[in-house]
Amino acid sequence: MAKPALFASLQTRLVADTDTVAKAAADTNVIVRKNSLSAGINYGSDALFFGRTGPKKYPFLAADLVVNYKSGFFIYGSALKVLGYEVPLVDEIDVGGGYFYRLSKNFTGTLSYTRFIFNNKSAIIKSASSNDINFKNSYDWGFAKTSLVADYLFGKSYDVFTTISNSKYWESSWSIFDDQDYLSINPSFNFILGTQNFVQRYSIDHKYQLEADNIYVRNENATGARANAKFTMLNYSFKIPVSYNRPHYTLEFSYKYSIPVNVEGALLNRRESFYNLTFYYVFY
Structure with a gap:
């Protein structure tokens, strides 16, 4: 029972895993050509953005809505609240849209744009950015799936990233409670290359000046911004998500x-x- 693409479409935009703006989809071998509304809620132990975290841990709760059209277009919105802090009430709101396409049975991709809107008091690392263009292509080799993601951040800071992920999706041939449910697991190994001008922008915005002195220059996005402007390796990670699935909803726990x-x-x-x-739940 392969997971429908509209489930993966919601997963793609959940802020649960913000290594990249777009989260790698679990499995998209089955296309469901229906209009749908997808809703999700997520708890995370710390906010992560392109392999970077803030100077403190920021556990969060996030909610997402995605409208999927059978043509392949989608629009979405999300809200995030950092836990343990009364102010602000909402730290982040994201809105965006894009297009899902399939070039062959094994080759899929998405092209999307996201606008990040932050409360002035938000302290998460992602607050140093404001816009993202995301281009993702995935190829399923059978023994594994490889995804190549390109991101261009612009606005408050200007950065480019390349994320490469190799994953293997598996689902149970047996049921848990009835013949409508199953378990799935999608372990992956990922690495991120890119620039990190957003780190300098974050340091300046939050006045960590003593710590930021070693990277500060007047023109924060110039090639003279020392190591931050270099395109280099940023992060390695491995992730193990385990999901309980039913026809309309999925409950997932993941470790990274x-x-x-x-x-x-x-x-x-x-x-x-x-x-x-x-x-997350899908309404057909």
Whole structure:
């Protein structure tokens, strides 16, 4: 029972896993040509953005809505609240849209745009960005699926990223409670290359000036911005999501181990484990 593409479409835009703006879909071998509304809610142990976290842990709760059209177009919105802080009430709102396409049985992709809107008091690392154009292509080799994702961030900071992911999707041939449910697992190994001008922007915005001195220049996005403007390896990670699936909804728990490299400025990121619990429902 392969997971319908509209489930994967919601997963693609959940902010549960913000290594990239678009989350790798679990499985898209079955296209469901129906208009649908997808809703999800997610808890995360820390906010992660292109392999980087803030100077403190920011556990969060996020909610998402996605409208999928049978033509392949989709629009979406999400809201995120950092837990443990009364202010602000909502830290982040995202809105965007895009197009899902299939070039062959094994070759799929998405092209999307997302606008990030942050409360002025938001302290998550992602608040150093404002717009993202995302272009993702995936090929299923049978023994594994390879995804190549390109992101261009612009607005408050200007960065480019390439994310490469290799995953293997598996689902149970047996049921748990009745013949309508099944378990799935989609372990993956991922690495991210890119620039990190957003790290400098974050340091300046949040006045971590002593820590930011080693990366600060007047023109924050110039080639003279030292290591931040270099296109280099940023992060390695592996992730194990386990999902309980029914025809209209999925409950997923995931574990990720992240290894940041070439960390610049105030963040001083270390190796870290991330935990996410996500529930999403599809209305046909």
